[in-house]
Amino acid sequence: MALRFVERAAEAHDFPLTIRHLLDTSLVTAADQEIVYRDEVRITYRTFHERLGRLASALTALGAAEGMTIGVLDWDSHRYLECYFAIPMIGAVLQTVNVRLPPAQVAETINRAGAEILLVHRDFLPLVEALRGALPNVRAIVALMDGDAAPPDYAAGEYERLLQDADPDFEFRDFDENAMATLFFTTGTTGSPKAVCFTHRQIVLHAIVANGPFGGLHSRGFGADDVYMPLTPMFHVHAWGMPYVATMLGVKQVYAGRYDPDTILDLRAREGVTFSHCVPTILQMVLAAADRRGADLAGWLMTIGGSALTQALCREGRRRGMELVSGYGMSETAPLLTVSRPRREGGSDEVEALTMAGVPVPLVSVRVVDETMRDVPADGVSRGELVIRAPWLTGCYVGDTRASDALWRGGWLHTQDVATLNREGYVQIRDRLKDVIKTGGEWLCSVTLEDMIADLPGIEQVAVIGVPHPHWGERPLGVVVAVAGHTVTLEQVNQRLDSAIASGEVSRYARLESLELVETMPKTSVGKVDKKALRALYAAPPVASA
Known part of the structure; x- marks a missing residue:
């Protein structure tokens, strides 16, 4: 039998999944409801x-049209x-232009995106002015002065004044939900930044799923009664998509501008x-400032991502x-x-579960595979590469076919x-x-070692990297920021790792070289x-010290 389809009414509305809706x-x-800057x-x-x-x-009057790229350089704000x-x-x-990239990469990303209009906060006007000669496609710059100061002469106008003079009754129209909506660049830690793009449909579906309860299993989620303040920059992956969710829900929104604790x-x-979300370094900054001020953090729900939330840092936040x-x-x-949540069977310590990557959210398919794309056992021990579909x-890295093909090898996105x-x-x-x-014929997980070391007293932040070794290939090196007034030694760290080695948690090769x-x-x-x-800084293995 053939597939059956619905016979639609003659005037049934074809509702596109566009950001407008x-x-x-x-x-x-x-x-x-309020939006606060x-x-x-x-x-x-x-x-x-x-x-x-x-x-x-206002943008249309400056020449904006369908398909044109418009770049924004701003701190978190109601304007963004x-x-x-x-x-x-x-x-x-x-x-969403990454304002923290080196100037040459800022220019590169604007040019590769083909941006023709830029909206620029006053803090970034000197950067853009210095780059103007290297931005041949930019036809207009709108200054975001954040006050009464006059915009520079080369600007097409000041944001608030342009809005004041513009018609509020713009007629937004529906269009294909598969039209490109956003474009931004990866951070370039493995070479030149790569351009990723998302359609209206993708952003709307992401917002709908991201509205699900964070944590689940009776943990409270993000809902209409919450007050939302992002602590992930709005230039970074749509601030994890949460401003779209917050606006969809109609919650009170608070924007902090440049991050200051x-x-x-x-x-x-x-x-x-x-409710907020941030990377672990921002959480550490907030905790330190709260301790200094004696501020109350009770009841503040935060999603932590970007890098691993250590169990030590999780306990510090929960203690407050x-x-x-x-x-x-x-x-x-x-x-x-994925989002973490407590295990169904419970347990005396939820921290381990809450610091895992968690379980896939709806509509996300995950596999862990070996180099031949065969699934490894789902036993919590066998390791492989995480590949996903959602x-x-x-769908691609814009303008980079080779990297796009590698990203989607075998029809799964390779993480x-x-x-x-x-x-x-x-x-x-x-x-x-x-x-x-890679040491002694084994693979060591740097995240596991970091989590163990971070639990020691006196450690504010830790990273473990591999450094070259003539015999073992690589050996682990610890890099530590100590809490003020504390001393951390190699002996103390290796004592902690030795106990993990003795219990079988990690390989004997996990002892730090330095x-x-x-x-x-x-x-x-x-x-x-x-x-x-x-790794570049410590490429030559340092002399071991106690």
Whole structure:
């Protein structure tokens, strides 16, 4: 028998999954709800929608058209949220420019995206002015002055003044949900940044699934009564897609601008923030500032991603009354793939489960495979590469066919992460393929070693990398930032690892070759520890010291 199809009514509406429709419910249910920017701006959803019309009219007057790329260089703000919606809603492509890349890479990404209009915060105007001669495609620059200062002469206008003079009644139209909505670049830790893109359909589906309860199994989720403040930059993977979810739900939203721990804690207290997300380094910054100020963090739900949440850091947050869960994803996956949750059988210590990558969210298919794409046993021990499918994964690296083919080899997206999968569906990321330490004929998981070392007293941050060794190929080197006033020694660290070796948790090759004490860790543009930089710094094995 052939497939059967529905006979649609003559006037049945074909409803496209476009970003515009994420607003439909919140404009009815939460028109008077607030969107707050620092202590400077407070608008309602009703005003927000009006400003979207004005922004669309202003951009169109500057020559914006369907298919054009429009780049944004801004801190987290209500303006960035407006760009998340208005630019794709006119059929243009939003480029969220990574402002923390080196200037040459900023220019490279703008040029490769083909951006013709740039919206630039005053803090980045000197950068853009220095690069103007290297940006031949840019036809107009809109200055975001964040105050009363006049825009530079080369700017086409100032954001607020352009909106003030623009028509709020822009007629947004429906179009194909498979049109490109956003484009941005990976952080370039393995070479030149790669361009990933997402369609309207992908972003809407991601938002719907990401609205599911974080953690599950009776952990509270993110809902209409929450107050949302992102602590993941809005240039990074749509701030993990959560501003779209927050706007869809009509929750109160708070934007902190440039991240400053005191500003974050002030906004948390004044606006009643209940849900955020960030990388571990930002969580550490918030905890340190809260301790200094005696700030109350109880009831603050945070999803931690970008890099592994150690059990030690999780316990520190929980001790202060925070609710912490882990999420896992990539730039290429929009990003949500898995979320941690307590195990069904319970247990005295939930921290181990809550610091795992977690279980796949709905519509995500996962496999852990060997080099021949055969599944390894789902026993929580056997390791392989995590490969995935979901309806919101980027279909390609724009303009890079070879890298796109490698990304999608065998019809599955290759994460380049070494993982295990157990019978309950829990995924645990063991390491990045490029971060695995190959020593003595065995592979050591740097993340496992970091988690063990981080649990020692006096350690603020730790990274473990492989350094060249003439006999063993590589040996593990620890890089540690100590808590002020504490001393950490190689002997102390290896005592902890020796106990893990004795219990069979790790191989005998896990003992550190050396330990480096540093004041700060090098970071990538999105706040992760930059292991590529550490490997370059310590390429020659240092002399072991106690």
